Amino acid sequence: MADLARTPRQIGTIIQRTRKKRGWTQSDLAARAGLRQATISTIETAETPAKLDTILAVLAALDLEFQIAPRSLGDNADIEDLF
């Protein structure tokens, strides 16, 4: 089930949760994503909003991906199109 991600904070939380689920340290994830441990730290705590490609790299390293969906309809939004 896809997690909602409207803010950098929510994104950071999801990344951290998934990383721990994989049993990886921040350094592990950093190495796989081609980043520094410190960068993972700032992303997870959402200290500063990251760059899009940085987040995409982290998600890829975690075997995750973004999806884009209509907001107002909730998760089970399967409505064909928003007019």
Next chain:
Amino acid sequence: MADLARTPRQIGTIIQRTRKKRGWTQSDLAARAGLRQATISTIETAETPAKLDTILAVLAALDLEFQIAPRSLGDNADIEDLF
């Protein structure tokens, strides 16, 4: 149905498609997102990877949102967890 968004280019395409569906110009979208028309242009053409909060602002203006889901399982990924 949620669109997959693994690259800045895919994200730009989805944003453009949704904007046109709304019947908005780049200037319209820019105004609603607190950005410039030129910025919308570079995002849609994926000329340069944007910042995360910029993309989030554009998505919000379009009443869209990110979701985060496992990559390898396709869209109907409802599997409990990928630990």
Next chain:
DNA sequence: TCGCGATATACACCACAGCGTATATTTACA
């Protein structure tokens, strides 16, 4: 085809994310 709205580009400037390096500080476990 003409003209105007829509989109793409240009240039100087500023803000800031991520880097390298390094060190606090916290957490977990023997």
Next chain:
DNA sequence: TGTAAATATACGCTGTGGTGTATATCGCGA
């Protein structure tokens, strides 16, 4: 409790994305 691993911070530097202003180019309807 002590200590090593894991995480959070620090500092100067660099690359670059977004801004303001402005213009060039494209596309489409009359």
